[in-house]
Amino acid sequence: MAELTQKYDPKQVEEKWYQKWMDDGRFHGDSADGGDPFCIVIPPPNVTGILHMGHALNNNIQDVLTRVARMQGKNTTWVPGTDHAGIATQNVVERALKKEGKTRDDLGREKFVERVWEWKEEYGNTISNQLKKLGASCDWERERFTMDEGLSDAVLEMFCRLYDKNLIYRGSRIINWCPRCETALSDEESEHVDVEGALYHLRYAVKGKKQRIVVATTRPETMMGDTAVAVNPRDERYKDLIGEMIVLPITNREIPIIADDYVDPEFGTGLVKVTPAHDPNDYEMGMRHDLPQINVMTDTGVMNENAGPYEGMDRFECRKQLMEDLKAAGLVEKVDVHAHAVGHCYRCHTVVEPRLSPQWFVKMKPLARPAIEAVNDGRIKFVPERWNKTYMGWMENIRDWCISRQIWWGHRIPIFYCDDCNHVWASKVKETACSKCQSSNVRQDEDVLDTWFSSWLWPFSVFGWPETSEDLKFYYPSKTLVTGNEIIFFWVARMVMSGMEIMDDIPFDTVYIHGTVRDDQGRKMSKSLGNSIDPLDIIEKYSSDALRFSLLMITATGQDVYISDEKFEIGRNFGTKIWNAARFMEMHSEGFDVKDLAFNEADLTPDDQHLLAKLNEAIASTNDNLQRYRFNDATLALYDFFWHSYCDWYLEYAKPILYKGTPEQKKHTLQVMHFSFSTALRLLHPFMPFQTEELWHGMDYNHEDESIMVAPWPEKAVVTGIDPKTVKYVDGKHDLIRIGRILRAEYNLSNKQTAVFFVRPANEAYGEQINADKASIVAALNAESIEVDVNYTPEGAMPSGISALGTVYMSIEGLVDVDAEIKKLTAELDEVNGHFANVKKKLSNENFTSRAPRDVVAVQEKRKEELIEKSEKLAKMIEMLRG
Numbered sequence: 001m002a003e004l005t006q007k008y009d010p011k012q013v014e015e016k017w018y019q020k021w022m023d024d025g026r027f028h029g030d031s032a033d034g035g036d037p038f039c040i041v042i043p044p045p046n047v048t049g050i051l052h053m054g055h056a057l058n059n060n061i062q063d064v065l066t067r068v069a070r071m072q073g074k075n076t077t078w079v080p081g082t083d084h085a086g087i088a089t090q091n092v093v094e095r096a097l098k099k100e101g102k103t104r105d106d107l108g109r110e111k112f113v114e115r116v117w118e119w120k121e122e123y124g125n126t127i128s129n130q131l132k133k134l135g136a137s138c139d140w141e142r143e144r145f146t147m148d149e150g151l152s153d154a155v156l157e158m159f160c161r162l163y164d165k166n167l168i169y170r171g172s173r174i175i176n177w178c179p180r181c182e183t184a185l186s187d188e189e190s191e192h193v194d195v196e197g198a199l200y201h202l203r204y205a206v207k208g209k210k211q212r213i214v215v216a217t218t219r220p221e222t223m224m225g226d227t228a229v230a231v232n233p234r235d236e237r238y239k240d241l242i243g244e245m246i247v248l249p250i251t252n253r254e255i256p257i258i259a260d261d262y263v264d265p266e267f268g269t270g271l272v273k274v275t276p277a278h279d280p281n282d283y284e285m286g287m288r289h290d291l292p293q294i295n296v297m298t299d300t301g302v303m304n305e306n307a308g309p310y311e312g313m314d315r316f317e318c319r320k321q322l323m324e325d326l327k328a329a330g331l332v333e334k335v336d337v338h339a340h341a342v343g344h345c346y347r348c349h350t351v352v353e354p355r356l357s358p359q360w361f362v363k364m365k366p367l368a369r370p371a372i373e374a375v376n377d378g379r380i381k382f383v384p385e386r387w388n389k390t391y392m393g394w395m396e397n398i399r400d401w402c403i404s405r406q407i408w409w410g411h412r413i414p415i416f417y418c419d420d421c422n423h424v425w426a427s428k429v430k431e432t433a434c435s436k437c438q439s440s441n442v443r444q445d446e447d448v449l450d451t452w453f454s455s456w457l458w459p460f461s462v463f464g465w466p467e468t469s470e471d472l473k474f475y476y477p478s479k480t481l482v483t484g485n486e487i488i489f490f491w492v493a494r495m496v497m498s499g500m501e502i503m504d505d506i507p508f509d510t511v512y513i514h515g516t517v518r519d520d521q522g523r524k525m526s527k528s529l530g531n532s533i534d535p536l537d538i539i540e541k542y543s544s545d546a547l548r549f550s551l552l553m554i555t556a557t558g559q560d561v562y563i564s565d566e567k568f569e570i571g572r573n574f575g576t577k578i579w580n581a582a583r584f585m586e587m588h589s590e591g592f593d594v595k596d597l598a599f600n601e602a603d604l605t606p607d608d609q610h611l612l613a614k615l616n617e618a619i620a621s622t623n624d625n626l627q628r629y630r631f632n633d634a635t636l637a638l639y640d641f642f643w644h645s646y647c648d649w650y651l652e653y654a655k656p657i658l659y660k661g662t663p664e665q666k667k668h669t670l671q672v673m674h675f676s677f678s679t680a681l682r683l684l685h686p687f688m689p690f691q692t693e694e695l696w697h698g699m700d701y702n703h704e705d706e707s708i709m710v711a712p713w714p715e716k717a718v719v720t721g722i723d724p725k726t727v728k729y730v731d732g733k734h735d736l737i738r739i740g741r742i743l744r745a746e747y748n749l750s751n752k753q754t755a756v757f758f759v760r761p762a763n764e765a766y767g768e769q770i771n772a773d774k775a776s777i778v779a780a781l782n783a784e785s786i787e788v789d790v791n792y793t794p795e796g797a798m799p800s801g802i803s804a805l806g807t808v809y810m811s812i813e814g815l816v817d818v819d820a821e822i823k824k825l826t827a828e829l830d831e832v833n834g835h836f837a838n839v840k841k842k843l844s845n846e847n848f849t850s851r852a853p854r855d856v857v858a859v860q861e862k863r864k865e866e867l868i869e870k871s872e873k874l875a876k877m878i879e880m881l882r883g
Contacts, residue, residue, distance in 0.1 A: 004586055004698045008579045010543030014690045018132060026070075026709050027137045029077030031474035038069035038076045039478040041459050041508075042138065043491070044146065046085035047120055048092050051130035053517040053525060053551075054484065056535040057561060060548050061514060061631060062482045063136050067686035068626060069479075070137070071713035077475060078137060079462045081144035082124060086410040086451040087181050087347045093119050093409075109408050116409045120145075130536060135544050135689045137709070144462045146454040147411065154461035155411045155454045156428040158498070162362060163415075163426040168403075170415075172358045174280040175402050176343055179301030179315075180350035183406040184359050186450060187399060189490075190343035190352045199268060199338035200323065203331045204229065207245040207254055213238075214333045216268025218340060219278070220326070221319040224251055224307045225296040228274040230285060233259035235270050249331050250322070251308055260285050277356040293356055299406075301353055315353070360404035360413060360447065368398045370500040371493065380496065383512045383629045384558035387485065394489050401494075403450045410448030418442050456494035459507035481508040484516065512629050515560035522562060538568050545688035546571030552687060553635040557628070574639060575691050578684075581647050582695050585673055588658045592670050594700045597678075599671040601721055606773055607653045608672050609722045610730035614645035615676050616717040622683050623715065638684050646676065649734060656779045674699070679718055682711050729769050732804035733777065736770075739801035740781040743810040746799065746877065747821070754784035755815060760792040761806040770805060797880045822881050829874040836867040 021027065031037075040062050045055060066078040093116050094104055104112040124145075131138065144151060162168045176190040177183070200220050203212045215229055229246055231238040238257070245254045262285055263272055276286030277293040286293060296306045303310045303318045310318040326332050343352035372395050374380045375388060382388045404413060414426050418434035419441045425431075433440050457465070463472035477499070483492060492511055499507035518524055519531040526532065538547045549571035555561045604612070621637035650673070657669045678701045685692040685708050695701075696708035705711040740757055749755060761767035770777065770788050778786055792809070794800075800809045839860055842848055849857055 004579070004583050004695075006583070008575060008691065008694075010545065010690065013694045014133075014135070014544050017690055017693045018135065021137070021707070021709065022140070024707070025141075026707060027078070027139050028141050029075050029139055029475075031075070031470045033075055035073070035075040037475050038066070038074040039475040040066055040078045040480060040482070041462060041478050042078065042080045043481075043483050043487070044081045044083040044144075044455060044458065045127045046088055047082040047124040047127075047145070048085050048088045049082075049127045051127055051134070051535050053533055053535055053563065055127070055131075056134060056547065057514055057517055057551055057555065058482055058484065059131055059134060059136050060551055061512065062480075063134075063548075063689075064552070064626075064631065064686040065480055065482070066137055067689065067709065068713060070709060071682065071685070071711060072715070073712070075474075077139040077142060079142045079144065080128065080131070080136070080138035080140060081146070081458075081462065082127065083451060083455055084120075084145065084147040084410065086405055086407055086448060087178075087183060087345075089116060089120070090407050090409040091181065091348060104408065112408055133536060133539055133544060135548065137689070142462065146451070146458075150464060151454060151457070151461045152411060153428070154457050154465055155449065156414045157466045158457055158502070159414055159449070159453070160426045160428055161502075167363045167366060168360060168426075169363065170358060170360050172356055173361065173400075173402070174278075174283040174354050175357050175359055176352045177299070177355045177357060178345040178348065178350055179297075179299065179353055180348045181345060181407065182299050184357060184402050184404060185345060185352065186402050186452070189346045191346045192341040193344050194339060195342050197338050197340055197342065199336045201269065201333035201335070202249070202326060203333055204246045204249065206241065207247055209244075213241065213246065213257075213271055214269045215271045215273050217273050218338060219275075219319075220322055221303070221310075221315050222275045222278040222296060223248065223273065223322070224303075224310070225275045225277050225294040226255055226273045227276055227286065227291040227294060228255050228258045228289065230258050230260045230263050230272050230274050231270060232261065232263040232265045235263075235265045237265075237270060249326060249329065258285075258289050258291075260288065279354055283356065295356055297353065297355065359402050360415075360445075360449075361400040362403055364398045364400055364497070367497040367501055368395045368493075371395060371496040374496060374500060374506050379506050379509065381510055383510060386558075387488065387511070387513045390485070391488055391493060395493055401450075403453050404445075404447040405450055406446075407448055410451065411454060413445040413447050413449055415445040416442050417445070452490055452494060455491055456498045457502075459495055459499060460503055465502070476503060477506050478508045480510045480512055482512045482514065485513050486516075488513070513558055515555065515558055517561045517563060520562050520564040520567075522560075533563060533565065538565070541565075542568045542572045543575065543690070545575055545691050548689075549574060549635060549687050552631040553639065555632050557630050557632070571688070574643065575688065577647055578642055578691070578695070581642075581651060582677070582699060584651060585670070585677065586699065588666070589670060589674070592667065592674075594674050594678075595703050597671050597675040599668055599675065601719065603668055604672070604722075606726050606730050606733075606769070607650060607776060608669075609726050611645060611650045611672065611676055612719040613722045613724075613727040614641055615679060616719065616722070617641075618645075618680065618683060619714045619717065635687055638680070638687065641680055642684070646680070650676075652780060653776055656775070674701075675718075679714055682708060683714055685709070685711075729766070729805075732766070733770070733773065736803040736805045736808055737777060737780045739803045739808045740777075740783070740810065743799050743801060743808065744781070747810075747812055747815065749815060751782060753815060754782055756784050756811040756813075757781060757786045758792050758794070758798075758809040758811070759786060759788045759806055760809070761788060761790050762804075764790055766805045797882070799877070799880060822878055825874050825878050825881070829871060829878065832867055832871045832874060836864065836871060839864045839867060 042062065043058065062078060066076055070076040097103060107115060159168065176185040176187065178185055197218055199216050199218055201214050201216050202220065204215055205212055226248055231242065241257050242259045244257050246257060248255055262281060274282045274285055274291065276283045276291050277295040294306050296303060297315060298304050301315045303313045303315065305311055307318065310322060313321065323332065344350065345352055372392065375391060382391065414428055415424060416427055416431040417424055418437060418439055420439040421434060421437040423434055423436040425435055431442055434442050459478055460472060460476050463469055463475055465472055481492065495507045499505060516524060523529060523531055535547060546568050550568045553570055554563065554567055618637050618641040622634045625634040625637065654669050654673060657665050681692045681695055693708050744755065759770055761770060767788050767790050774786055794809055798809045798811060800807055843860055843864060
C-alpha cells in the first residue's frame with residue numbers, strides 16, 4: 001500500500017490522472033466493441049467561448065452520467081465539439097481588424113474567411129482545454145467542429161434535401177435585423193428586454209375635414225413608411241372614419257383608414273399606424289389589405305431616401321428630430337411613459353429592427369408534426385416534466401425559420417443562379433456552369449446559413465452522416481441531452497425535427513433541463529454586473545472535485561443554482577474528510593492484505609451491520625436519484641454515508657479495536673472498513689473523479705481494476721442477511737451516545753474527565769443489547785462505566801436526557817461543584833432573560849414591526865424563540881441541581 005501524503009494535493013493529482021486517462025484511451029468508445037451503447041453529445045460551446053459556471057454545471061452533469069455508464073460496462077462515448085458561432089466569431093475578428101485600421105471589406109470575402117480560420121486555429125481550443133481541467137471525460141478522439149469538412153458536407157446535404165422537397169424557400173418577409181451585425185436574425189435570436197420607452201400620441205389630419213385623429217405609436221421614426229391607419233371594425237368611436245384618407249405629417253402623403261380585427265381598441269387611442277415594411281403584425285395587415293410596403297431604413301439603421309428630410313440620420317436621431325418637428329407643428333397630443341419589451345441582438349445587444357427583407361426560410365410546420373408526436377407519445381421525455389409544455393407551446397405555434405445571414409463566416413448557402421436563363425438550383429458542389437442551359441455565367445448566393453442550421457444536425461452529423469457508418473448505426477440515437485432552458489427552441493426542438501426527418505428516429509430519449517447559475521442574491525451571472533465566478537479560479541482555490549461535488553450538491557432538479565465562493569468549501573471539506581479517513585485506515589493496515597476483503601458475515605458486530613446497511617442504502621439512494629436526475633440528492637446520500645455513517649460513527653467505533661483489539665478482531669474490522677470504503681469510492685467516482693482515482697491506487701484497490709473508471713458500478717445491496725432490528729438498535733445507540741455527549745457538553749466536561757452513566761432502557765430487549773454492546777458505548781462516551789437497569793431511578797438530582805433506547809443519566813458527583821454551577825447558570829439565566837426582555841419590547845413596538853424590513857423583523861423573531869428555548873433549558877438545569 002503506497003503511503004498517502006499528509007495533505008491532498010489536487011493540482012498534482014488532477015494533472016497526473018487526466019493525462020493518464022488520456023494516454024490509456026479511457027474516454028474512447030468504439031462501435032466495433034459492441035455491447036450496450038451509451039452516447040451523449042455535448043451542447044457545442046461557441047468557439048469564441050471560455051468556461052463559465054453554466055458550462056461547469058452542464059458538463060459536470062454530463063460527465064457524471066457518462067462515468068456511471070462507463071462503470072456499468074456500457075460502450076460509452078461522450079462526443080465533444082465546438083460551434084463556429086457565425087455572428088460572434090465574425091465580430092471578434094472584425095474587432096481585431098478595427099484595431100489595425102481595417103474592415104472585412106478591405107480584405108475581401110476569401111481573405112477575411114482565411115483570417116477567421118487563423119483565429120480559430122489559435123484561440124478556438126480554449127474552452128475544450130478548460131473542460132479538461134474540469135475533468136470532463138469526453139471522447140476527445142471524436143472532437144468535432146461545426147465547420148469541419150464532414151459536418152460542412154452534412155449541412156450542404158441537408159439544405160439540398162430540404163430545398164428539393166420544397167421545404168426551403170426564398171421570400172420577402174418581416175425579419176429581425178441587427179443594424180450592428182448587418183444581418184438577419186431568427187425570432188429566437190432576438191432577445192426581448194423590458195425597457196421604459198414612450199408612447200407618442202400624434203395628430204393626423206383627415207383629408208377634406210377639419211377633424212384630426214390621434215394615433216399612438218412607440219416608433220415614430222417609421223412614420224414615413226406608413227401606408228395606412230387602422231381601427232378595429234367594432235370600435236364605435238371611429239366607425240364613420242373607415243375608408244377616409246388621412247394626410248401623413250411631414251411627407252403630406254395620403255393614406256387610408258382601414259378596419260382590421262388585429263387592432264386592440266384598448267391600446268393607446270384605438271388608432272394605430274400601419275407600417276408593413278417595419279412591423280410583423282403590420283406586414284400581415286398589409287397583406288390582408290393589399291397595402292404598399294415602404295422601407296425607410298438602410299442595413300445599418302440609417303434613414304434612407306424614403307425618409308424625406310431625415311435621410312442620412314441614425315434611426316434614433318431621426319426619432320428625436322422628428323418629434324421636435326412634430327411638436328413645432330402642433331402635431332403632438334402627448335407623450336406617455338410606456339414600458340414594453342424591445343428586441344435586442346443576442347450577440348451584440350443592439351436594438352433589433354424589424355424590416356422587410358428577402359431571406360431564405362425553412363417551412364417548419366411539416367417538420368414539427370413528427371417532433372410533436374415524439375414527445376406526446378413519450379418517446380422523448382423532458383426532466384423536469386414542466387418543460388414539455390414549453391416545448392409544445394412553441395412547436396404548435398411554430399413559424400418558418402429564417403436561416404440566411406448576411407455575414408461571411410459560416411456555411412455559404414448552396415444556391416446557384418444563372419444570370420442568362422434565370423435558373424435557380426441547389427448543389428453541394430461549387431457550380432461553374434448552369435445545370436439547365438450550360439452557361440458559365442453563374443454565381444452563388446452571397447449569404448451564409450444560420451449557425452443553428454449546422455448544430456441541429458449534431459446528433460448524427462458527428463458520426464459521419466450523410467455517409468452510413470457503423471458508429472452512426474451503433475450510437476444513434478443518443479441517450480440523455482443535458483442543456484439549459486434558453487436553447488429549447490434554438491437547438492433542442494430543431495434537433496428533434498432534423499432527427500425525425502433524416503434518421504426517422506428520435507435523436508435522444510431524455511432531455512434534462514438544468515437551472516440557471518445565479519449569484520447568492522439571485523442575479524444571473526454576467527460580466528456587466530461583475531458577479532461572475534470563474535470556474536478555473538475555483539478549481540485553483542479549491543480543486544476540480546470540490547467544484548464538481550459542491551455544484552451538484554446545491555443543484556436541485558431543474559431549479560436555479562445560487563452560488564458564492566464559500567459554497568465550494570463544502571466539496572473541499574468533504575474531500576479532506578475522506579482523505580483523512582483513508583490515511584487513518586492506511587496507518588492501521590500495515591501487513592493487511594486488501595485483496596482479502598471476504599469477511600465472515602457471521603462475525604459481523606451490530607456496528608458492522610449498521611455500516612453495511614447504510615452502505616446498501618447509499619447504493620440504492622444514489623442509483624435511484626441518478627435515474628431521476630436528482631443529482632443533489634445523490635450527492636447528499638454519499639455525503640451522509642462518508643461523513644456520518646463511516647467517519648463520525650464507524651471509524652470512532654473501530655478505534656478501540658484497531659488500537660487494542662486482537663489480531664482477528666483487527667483483521668475483521670479492517671476488512672469491513674476497506675470493503676465499505678472501496679465500494680463507496682466507486683459510487684463517489686463520477687462526482688469526484690480525481691481524488692477517488694488517487695485513493696483507488698493509493699489504497700491498493702486497483703489489483704482487479706487498474707482504474708476506478710472501469711471498476712464495477714455498485715448496482716445493488718453488497719451484503720445481504722443484515723438484521724433490520726440490529727440496524728434499528730445501532731441507530732438508537734447512536735442517539736443514546738448523542739444524548740450522553742450533550743450531557744457532557746452541558747457541564748463542560750473535558751476529554752480527560754470520565755463520567756458514570758446510567759441507562760434506563762425502554763424495554764428488556766434494549767437492555768440486553770446495550771449490556772452486550774457496553775464496551776463500544778463506554779468508548780464513545782469516554783465513560784468511567786455504564787450501568788443498565790430497566791427499573792433505574794436516581795436517588796437525587798441527576799442530569800438526564802431521553803434517547804431512542806431509553807433515558808440516559810449522567811452522575812456529576814465529584815465532577816461538578818454544584819453550588820458554583822448553580823451560581824454560574826443563574827447568572828447565565830439572568831443574562832438570557834435580560835436579552836429576551838429587550839427583544840420582546842422591540843417586537844411589541846408597532847413602529848419597528850411595521851416599518852423595519854421583513855428580514856430584519858424575522859431575525860428578531862427567531863432570536864426570541866432561541867432565547868425562550870435557552871431560558872427553559874437553563875431553568876431546568878438549575879432546578880435539577882437544586883434537587
